[in-house]
Amino acid sequence: MTLRMTDGATLANGVVKPWLGLGVYKAEDGAEVEKAIHMALEAGYRSIDTAAIYENEAGVGKAIRDSKIPRDEIFVTTKVWNTEQGYESTLQAFEASLQKLGLDYIDLYLVHWPVPGKYKETWRALETLYKKGLVRSIGVSNFHIHHLEDLLSVCEVKPMLNQIEMHPYLIQKELRQYCEQNGIYVEAWRPLMRGNLEVPLLQEMAERYQKTPAQIVLRWDLQHNVLVIPKSVKKERIIENAGLFDFELTDADMALLDGLNRDQRFGPDPDHFDYE
Numbered sequence: 027m028t029l030r031m032t033d034g035a036t037l038a039n040g041v042v043k044p045w046l047g048l049g050v051y052k053a054e055d056g057a058e059v060e061k062a063i064h065m066a067l068e069a070g071y072r073s074i075d076t077a078a079i080y081e082n083e084a085g086v087g088k089a090i091r092d093s094k095i096p097r098d099e100i101f102v103t104t105k106v107w108n109t110e111q112g113y114e115s116t117l118q119a120f121e122a123s124l125q126k127l128g129l130d131y132i133d134l135y136l137v138h139w140p141v142p143g144k145y146k147e148t149w150r151a152l153e154t155l156y157k158k159g160l161v162r163s164i165g166v167s168n169f170h171i172h173h174l175e176d177l178l179s180v181c182e183v184k185p186m187l188n189q190i191e192m193h194p195y196l197i198q199k200e201l202r203q204y205c206e207q208n209g210i211y212v213e214a215w216r217p218l219m220r221g222n223l224e225v226p227l228l229q230e231m232a233e234r235y236q237k238t239p240a241q242i243v244l245r246w247d248l249q250h251n252v253l254v255i256p257k258s259v260k261k262e263r264i265i266e267n268a269g270l271f272d273f274e275l276t277d278a279d280m281a282l283l284d285g286l287n288r289d290q291r292f293g294p295d296p297d298h299f300d301y302e
């Protein structure tokens with residue numbers, strides 16, 4: 027599979043989302059997030075993943091505007107937070123995000139978590155925004171198969187992407203298969219296990235491929251047809267995390283990495299999240 031950094035996944039409606047994006051969770055609003063985005067854009071990234079709850083949409087928008095790169099060359103994702111879910115409140119939350127970002131539209135808007143009893147109404151709001159042309163694509167995050175089945179039974183527009191926790195300790199095989207069967211792309215959050223990469227197999231492969239453990243993991247995602255949004259605010263790591271397009275893992279090594287699975291989450295399980 028020969029892919030370049032500028033390549034992306036073609037979502038169900040034809041919109042292309044770059045395989046690689048910069049995650050900005052825990053990047054502080056203002057100088058920190060702005061600097062990270064400038065470094066990422068310079069390194070060739072063209073996709074940024076934020077969320078209302080990260081409280082850095084203002085800095086994200088400022089950095090994008092200041093970059094002077096044409097707006098339509100940068101893919102911006104943000105998400106509606108749990109307390110704002112429901113039809114009207116999601117429309118309002120979207121307006122607030124758009125204002126903070128200082129943009130006219132968003133490329134991908136996601137339901138951040140499947141808040142019980144609310145996510146279907148939230149989804150209806152995303153459909154409205156999509157039909158109005160205010161978002162180019164819509165999707166969900168942290169949806170298990172049962173949430174997707176529930177949503178697919180009522181939705182007019184199918185989610186185009188599901189952003190989920192995924193890394194070699196949580197390979198999400200069944201959920202990925204379900205998404206693929208339903209034309210939903212998977213995107214991995216916490217792909218680097220928050221930097222906990224001291225895994226002997228990763229170290230051994232890194233040496234063998236002359237790459238870093240982070241690059242091995244991100245390449246593994248890519249070869250599973252999964253988009254990635256590694257987070258860093260450090261220049262050398264931002265550049266390192268983009269180094270996944272110039273090598274290929276063998277099928278045998280892909281299988282070895284899959285074998286690390288222990289269904290271990292670093293974040294909450296969507297079925298047991300504290301939604302209060």
Ligand SMILES: NC(=O)c1ccc[n+]([C@@H]2O[C@H](COP(=O)([O-])OP(=O)(O)OC[C@H]3O[C@@H](n4cnc5c(N)ncnc54)[C@H](OP(=O)(O)O)[C@@H]3O)[C@@H](O)[C@H]2O)c1
Nearest residue numbers: 049050051075215216217218219220221240256257258259
């Ligand atoms: N939808 C959701 O519910 C959800 C949940 C969590 C995250 N996300 C999204 O997914 C993105 C990525 O997830 P994440 O930020 O939780 O975790 P991550 O990307 O797996 O890891 C980020 C951490 O690893 C460090 N790091 C970055 N590159 C590294 C490298 N090459 N080697 C070693 N350490 C490295 C970073 O530190 P430095 O910054 O100091 O380099 C940071 O502490 C988020 O930023 C966010 O956009 C979504």
